[in-house]
Amino acid sequence: MSARTRHKKDPQPACDQGELTSGPARRRILSAGLAGGALLMAGATGCATGGAGGTSAKQLTGSPGAALSGKVVIWSWDVAAKAMQRLGKAFEQAHPGTTVDVVDIGYDNAYDKISVGFGAGSGLPDILTVEGHKLPTYIGNFPNGLVDLTSRAAGLKSQYAEASWRTVTDAKGKVFALPWDSGPCALFYRRDLFQQAGIDPAGLATWDDYLTAGTALKAATGRKLLILDAKQDSFFAMLLQQQGQRWFTDGKVAVATPAAERALTLLKQLVDRDLVDFENGWSGLVSGTHDGKAATTPTAAWWDGTLTSDMADLGGKVGVVPLPAFTPGGPRTSNSGGSTLCVTAQSRNPETAWAFLSFLLADKANQASMMQHEGLFPAYLPALDDPYFQQPAPYYGGQPAMQLFAGLTRAIPTVELTADDSKAGDIVTTAVNQVLHNGADPGTVLRSAARQIATATGRQTVG
Template structure:
């Protein structure tokens, strides 16, 4: 069985740039913008609470399809309720959410928000969402810890519930590795990965990885693998030893001629289809792209854990993932919570969304379902989902921040300078840290 295409593809297109600029410049306006997150009255489950009436849910693509499919089951469980799922499209989603939060009106009762965006909204609109802790806090141990970290805020508040995640592994072309005589299981470290790439290129002519020259590439993934992002305890952390290790690795890949530069999402898909690179280190949702866009390559891919920075280091990271939040302006927060609880805290629903829509669950009990142990024909009979399920439990939590958009813009310039123009990684990151500190008025870690 294979997962289906997911909305995660859009992460590589930069479609959120407009919303990021809106967020980076916004004041804490709107309903509850600079105030305290309200709580939802009612019992700590969706049985016998004040769940009635109608709610509207905003989402996009397969996420919206999943909710439309399951909304009928929810309505049967709660007679007299109506769930209106609206596919608002990814292109405009964050513009609409940001404008609604700033203006204090016009938002749906339930919002889909990607995990790395949620801390930005929490930082800019701390009173813009209901605090779900009294109702949802008891589920904390049931969700993947990095995803749970993204939805919690100061004072122990719970601003959303995690939905799906993007645990990372190394997708590789079995034919390229076989032709070069490289055992993928031997890639314990990133140094092993580089050596294998040199060998594969010499034997087959294929490069190792595809990189967008206008994007930070695998840098965020490599940072989270080491347990950090752009900020640590509110301080600028883009020139830490971990960051230097990550960008030095990327420079080595470029210097060795192992990087195929292709622009945007379409470039990544086309380059992979044409066999320009032997590997893609990325998240579980890439499976959906392979099976839908490249059915002719069935049997030529498998996955192994990411190489580590040390042989006994963390072998995964995270890219993507989303959450469900209830804005403070919701007219029916009780029913909104009931729908979120129904959708995300049931093993059957989560496994159904994985199998039908390719949404990899943040809900840990779902990862033990026998479905994830099934062999996948596309991957030559490998139990691919089981690989990701085991890795998902080890994703390091990191600190996302309201100023991540500013950091991303600065880091793109640093990565480009190093990989395309040969700048020294340590100096480039030091310069980037200075720029980010000045732009945000923060101190530096290093």
């Protein structure tokens, strides 16, 4: 689900919020994740209890082995909703007397509805779909709005990649959701254009290699190296997480760090060398990629759904390699997207809700099934051992592309997520645009952004 079905969004958090595209391209809607957060914050201000009341979050109190019954209502959208509708029938058969009602609320207004429900303390269903990078904001602003699942879920921690698990826990390690899908990142590339330029993609060990190759490729083919969104960049956040960081470190603002400056400097170098094709939103990325305006797409596994569905004519012309590293031997993946399922404190049937969560997300066969049918790349590690991930893929010239992503999932760097991520993300987007479109100095704009975030959040800055 974050396998998102996809929306007309960009490959990462900050994405275009236009109309939903149709067909498999929409898989990204869950997977890619929007970083803006304005809608979420609009409903989150002024209320810290989420209507749950009390001094601590509601917990599961029933017997784990007790018979299940009753109805659970779930809010989701697109392919994520379809996956739960499909597997909900199997859950009902396994547990007679239960009913799973999946309501597709659409993506465009989903977080408006969710935030209003938390703020009002009423109107929410039993289970919510929430993208991983957004969940910490809800946990922070509505600490009693979700059921504390720690007593049942804590033992599952080792079954998920650390980066995914971090999104569902609070600062004290309490568990408020289960990870659903994840967005391990790699570099998709056009085999035909690299061959035309005489470039071996296996040689792209570092981002310096990538820059050098981009210059040679453009000279030989006339094509740019990658597409960036003209308004809502998401590549910077991906590059930052590759270095094990996001907007905050140890609770302090960390957007003016050496890692952040390296990432934004790389973006500026790409622009200065005329290796970037700027397009508007998700539709621009899809059409630009299809038309061959750029030879690579550094993004997450869910891009596979868009490629194979909306760009079937490129079959055999696409390959995948790990992301280049910032330093030789450094991390060669990141994360873009990913989603979770959580039980609201307003649930009338939390035990059955939890049972459905664990049935769906802590089951190897079910997670692998959702990858095969809905393109939701599993966050549940045992599912990655399914034979499906080892299969050669004709679309990628026989390369077992999903096997590469399965291996990268365990290596995704973990980053700190906070209730202030949405505020920080908006400020960072403005800073990045100043560099991309006005030629501003990366270090200068990042220091300014750090000061703005500190003022907006009341946090100190690193250093």
